[in-house]
Structure formats: structure tokens, C-alpha cells
């Protein structure tokens with residue numbers, strides 16, 4: 001499927017984007033191994049979260065829904081998962097394969113997980129290494145890629161893992177394996193990464209301790225089913241934050257957005273660029289801070305993006321690069337080499353796309369330099385990456401000719417109703433005939 005993004009438009013109204021992907025994945029994983037029932041509202045009915053849901057169904061968990069964002073998980077307890085009949089296919093979802101690796105490490109059966117062409121190129125040694133230290137047998141395809149075969153045990157060795165990269169997926173993998181270890185498992189991170197696993201484990205009644213840059217837990221305890229209210233995903237809201245910022249005469253309210261401090265890099269960066277964003281009705285929902293975010297058009301300026309914001313905005317860089325293309329002057333990003341191992345190489349693919357539209361964008365090993373300018377029309381290739389497709393849809397607001405976005409199917413992995421909401425607020429994006 002291709003998108004045709006037609007130039008111009010203002011962005012107005014009030015919308016709620018779908019549920020947070022990270023929290024949706026974890027609600028299924030933790031609900032499945034808890035005792036009792038877990039109910040979820042606001043579950044993201046996108047392909048990635050559904051891949052997680054289907055994996056647990058394949059391991060014998062009775063899950064009702066999703067229906068209008070509601071899911072009911074009949075937890076089987078920490079020892080209750082059953083060996084799936086075949087391989088677990090997890091599509092495009094890095095979060096599914098890496099977090100599941102940790103949980104599978106603690107089971108008495110072995111599991112093979114594979115994905116689509118994009119996932120099968122992504123690095124898995126980052127989870128294989130700590131799991132092997134815990135006594136798990138992990139087999140990968142050549143180059144440490146999926147398929148990934150995990151042969152676990154329910155008496156893993158507790159370890160301390162000093163994570164070489166700032167990755168919430170690796171941290172979560174080790175902590176989830178730690179649930180099945182004898183003793184204390186801890187992970188330290190080089191910079192703060194999203195902490196949903198820690199917060200949600202605590203919500204399920206499982207103690208997790210945070211000291212400085214280290215999170216730790218003691219294996220062997222049980223989780224209690226709970227109710228989870230999933231806030232709207234700030235990573236999906238980000239497309240509209242940039243859209244309303246760059247399109248003249250715009251004012252948009254994004255409702256009920258999760259503003260966990262480990263996720264708000266996009267707000268901090270846009271504000272530093274001169275964006276007009278206000279946080280309204282701040283409240284706490286199920287252990288996560290939530291707010292409505294009002295965004296108005298603004299003249300953005302190029303900046304040097306502070307490196308401490310990188311892990312806090314990691315999925316938002318493709319659309320932030322579009323903001324940079326609309327800003328006055330140069331924007332410089334460094335310390336973001338992790339962007340090269342996402343669903344696509346997001347530094348290269350965004351640089352290629354921006355250049356195709358006439359913007360000066362120079363990739364570097366760990367970042368990019370972008371000079372603001374007039375966005376032209378042209379053709380973009382998404383390389384199986386949802387965020388590339390949505391970012392260039394946003395770019396059309398300031399383009400002077402249509403942008404043809406090739407291979408936009410994967411938008412359904414994280415944001416199945418993107419086109420509808422984009423159209424509702426005034427963007428001119430449609431599925432190409």
C-alpha cells in the first residue's frame with residue numbers, strides 16, 4: 001500500500017491517538033503470567049501488540065478481545081505457560097521478540113521466534129548475551145539475527161548486567177528473565193530509558209527497586225492480576241505535535257497522552273526549537289502521568305539536540321527530522337546510533353527521503369545534520385518502517401507538491417487509524433489508488 005500526501009493544510013481539532021504500544025505489549029505479557037484476571041482498557045489494536053497477544057494465545061492463555069480497546073487476560077500464573085505448537089511469528093515487532101526472549105528464558109520448554117524481513121535483520125545478540133550469562137541456551141541465525149531459539153530453565157542464575165546501550169527492550173528482557181532467577185537480578189543503564197516494565201511490575205504487586213541508574217528485582221515472587229488503563233501513545237501523538245507546529249494556522253489538542261518522564265523528549269526538543277506546546281489537565285492514571293497537550297503553529301528554529309534527550313525521544317526522531325526540515329537554520333543530532341537498528345536504518349532512510357524532497361540532510365555515523373528549507377514533492381520508500389511513512393505524511397503539510405510514500409503498509413503496526421485521524425484534523429493524506 002502507498003500513501004499520497006497532498007501539499008498544504010492546517011491542523012485543527014481535538015483527537016485521542018491509539019493506546020501506548022509499549023504499555024500494551026507489557027499488559028499482555030504480565031497479565032498472562034499473573035495469578036487471576038487482568039483487564040485492559042485502551043489497548044492498542046495494532047499489529048505489533050496483536051503479535052504479542054497471539055503469541056500468548058499460542059502458549060495456552062485465554063485472552064478475550066480486543067474489542068474497542070478492551071482485553072481480558074485470564075492469567076495462568078508464573079509456571080502456567082504451555083509450549084506453543086510451532087514457531088512464534090512476531091511480525092515487525094522488536095519489543096515482542098526481545099521482551100518475550102526474557103520471559104521464555106524462564107520456561108521449561110524451548111521456543112523459536114521469527115519475524116518479517118525488517119525484524120529478521122535486527123540485532124538480537126544484545127538480548128542473547130545477558131541471557132546466556134543467566135544460563136539460557138540462545139541460538140540465532142547468522143549475524144545474531146532472528147529466528148531466535150530460546151531454551152530456558154526455571155532456575156536461572158541471577159546476574160548484574162551493565163547494559164552497553166540505552167535500551168528499554170534489553171533492560172526489560174533481563175528483568176523479565178530475572179523473575180525466574182534465584183536471587184537478585186539487576187540492570188544498569190548508561191542513560192535513563194522508558195521504565196514501563198518497572199512501573200507495571202510494581203502495579204502487579206512485584207517489588208522492583210531503583211537505585212541510581214540500576215533497576216533490580218528478586219526472582220521467585222508472584223504477580224497479581226490488575227486493571228490497566230493504557231494512555232494514548234506519545235510516540236503516535238508526536239506526528240500530530242509536529243504537524244500542528246509546522247502547519248500555519250493550526251491549533252490541536254491531543255487528549256489523554258502518556259507523559260511518563262522517560263518518554264517526553266519530543267516535547268522537550270520541540271519546545272527547545274520554539275514549539276508552542278502546553279500541557280493541560282495533568283493527572284495520574286494507573287501509575288502513569290497523563291495529560292492533554294495543546295499545540296499551536298510556531299516558527300521553529302534549528303538546534304543542537306541535547307544528547308540526554310536521545311533515549312527519551314528515540315522513536316520520535318523521524319518526525320523530529322521533518323520538524324528540523326521546516327525550521328530556520330541547522331539542526332544537529334549526535335549520539336543516536338541506535339536509530340540505525342530500528343525497523344529501518346532511520347538515519348539513512350530519513351536522509352535519503354529528505355534529500356529526495358530537496359532538503360539538505362547529511363547523515364553521520366551517530367546522527368544527522370539537517371538544514372531547514374522548502375520541502376518539494378517526490379517519492380519516498382519506507383523500507384517496512386511505519387514511522388517513516390507517517391513522518392513524510394506530516395512533511396506534506398509544508399511541501400509544494402505531492403509526496404508519494406511507497407510501502408506504507410506497516411503504519412498498521414503502531415497506528416492503524418492514522419489516515420482517518422490525519423484527514424479528520426485537516427491533513428491531505430490518502431491511500432494511493
Ligand SMILES: O=C(O)C1=C[C@@H](OP(=O)(O)O)[C@@H](O)[C@H](O)C1
Nearest residue numbers: 022095166167168169170314315
Ligand atoms: O521497550 C519498549 O517498549 C521500546 C523500547 C525502544 O527500543 P530500544 O530498547 O531498542 O531502544 C523503542 O524504540 C521501542 O519502540 C519500544
Ligand SMILES: C=C(OP(=O)(O)O)C(=O)O
Nearest residue numbers: 092093094095315342343
Ligand atoms: C522501534 C520501534 O518498535 P519495535 O522495536 O518494537 O519494533 C518503534 O515502534 O519505533
